[in-house]
Amino acid sequence: MKDNPIMRLAVRWNIPFMLIFALYTQTHGELGPGGGFQSGVIVAAAFVLYGLVFGGAEMRRVVPRWFTDLLGAVGVLIYAGAGVYAMAMGYEFLDHAALMPSNPGGAEPWGMTVVEYGVGITVFGVMMTIFNEITEGTNPEDNEPTDDSADTEYGS
Amino acid sequence: MSPTIMLDVVLLALVIIAGIAAIEVRSLFAAVMLASIYSLLMACFWTTMDAVDVAYTEAAVGAGISTILLMGALVLTGETEIVRRAVHWPALGACMLVGALLVYGTLDMPKFGDENAPAHVHPIYAGYTQQDVRKHPGGKSHGDNVRAEQAAEHSEPEAHDETAHGHGDYFHGHVPNQVTSIIVSYRAFDTLFETAVIFTAGMGLIVLLRGRRGNPLKGGLL
Numbered sequence A: 001m002k003d004n005p006i007m008r009l010a011v012r013w014n015i016p017f018m019l020i021f022a023l024y025t026q027t028h029g030e031l032g033p034g035g036g037f038q039s040g041v042i043v044a045a046a047f048v049l050y051g052l053v054f055g056g057a058e059m060r061r062v063v064p065r066w067f068t069d070l071l072g073a074v075g076v077l078i079y080a081g082a083g084v085y086a087m088a089m090g091y092e093f094l095d096h097a098a099l100m101p102s103n104p105g106g107a108e109p110w111g112m113t114v115v116e117y118g119v120g121i122t123v124f125g126v127m128m129t130i131f132n133e134i135t136e137g138t139n140p141e142d143n144e145p146t147d148d149s150a151d152t153e154y155g156s
Numbered sequence B: 001m002s003p004t005i006m007l008d009v010v011l012l013a014l015v016i017i018a019g020i021a022a023i024e025v026r027s028l029f030a031a032v033m034l035a036s037i038y039s040l041l042m043a044c045f046w047t048t049m050d051a052v053d054v055a056y057t058e059a060a061v062g063a064g065i066s067t068i069l070l071m072g073a074l075v076l077t078g079e080t081e082i083v084r085r086a087v088h089w090p091a092l093g094a095c096m097l098v099g100a101l102l103v104y105g106t107l108d109m110p111k112f113g114d115e116n117a118p119a120h121v122h123p124i125y126a127g128y129t130q131q132d133v134r135k136h137p138g139g140k141s142h143g144d145n146v147r148a149e150q151a152a153e154h155s156e157p158e159a160h161d162e163t164a165h166g167h168g169d170y171f172h173g174h175v176p177n178q179v180t181s182i183i184v185s186y187r188a189f190d191t192l193f194e195t196a197v198i199f200t201a202g203m204g205l206i207v208l209l210r211g212r213r214g215n216p217l218k219g220g221l222l
Helices: A005-027 A036-054 A056-062 A065-088 A104-134 A146-155 B003-024 B028-048 B052-074 B089-106 B123-129 B142-154 B178-186 B188-209
Strands: none
Touching: A005 A036, A005 A104, A036 A056, A036 A104, A036 B052, A065 A104, A065 B188, A104 B052, A104 B178, A104 B188, B003 B028, B028 B052, B178 B188
């Protein structure tokens, strides 16, 4: 699909809007419909669309594998970290009031925002991983040295 | 017939058409696109039922990422389906039986928009809508704010407390979207482990598939 000018142009014009919309979904999770999960899915869809048209190797040049693997774990850690922080402050696990003890009701949106960012980051990382692993080696053009470099990346 | 019902009928008819077409069509690319249209129509249907969050998820996941992932999977498979027209009678029977059971199950449910549905007349509903659940023991509930406001109205107007303007401790905090508030605050444990499940799925893919295609003995951890 790389040589099809219509696809290239359509994807290039669509991706910025998808990313902005995902950002809107993420930051307005507690105000309107949507939230971390939907936002992560939309960001991943934008990058996967890029990968479908321009090739997997080109996509992995923009978003490397080690980065998406890392994000999958970082999101869960942010979410669990919000809970552990509340425990460290003397509250119950995941009690968002710990973020602003003087105004427990007002702390809820802050806690929700932190947690939503965790969900969004994990969903983005895992969706990218799904695409990477499903389409691995299907396109001879992007036969990057996956087999050995994947191991050395983790070894370093 | 009210416009909403007519819209629902039209949308559901289109959903059925899209579903049947997705099964019957032989080009796999067209089948993926029809499944995407099916999801988008369902998202419209959820919107007319005021389930905006469900519609959003359906549009993002059903019509968005799964269409793109299926298109990625099409690279692995052929373009058209291998046609086998013989009817598998036990499978058809099982589908009809389960479908009939599901329809039978919905007969007990309240009608759509029924104001006497248990969800609206149960005593606990009043507490939730007034947001009078005391989640934080030291804080003020919404009821306290209302009472403080009423007291302030009867006394001198300068004596307005900060908490009287909704800065108290009602359950949903200052979050207008109750779905988010329930998912990540009230049921935060649940969502934490849902996130962990997604993470585990990604890790499973990495362990099982990474670097192994074409050479099952190489790569991976096993």
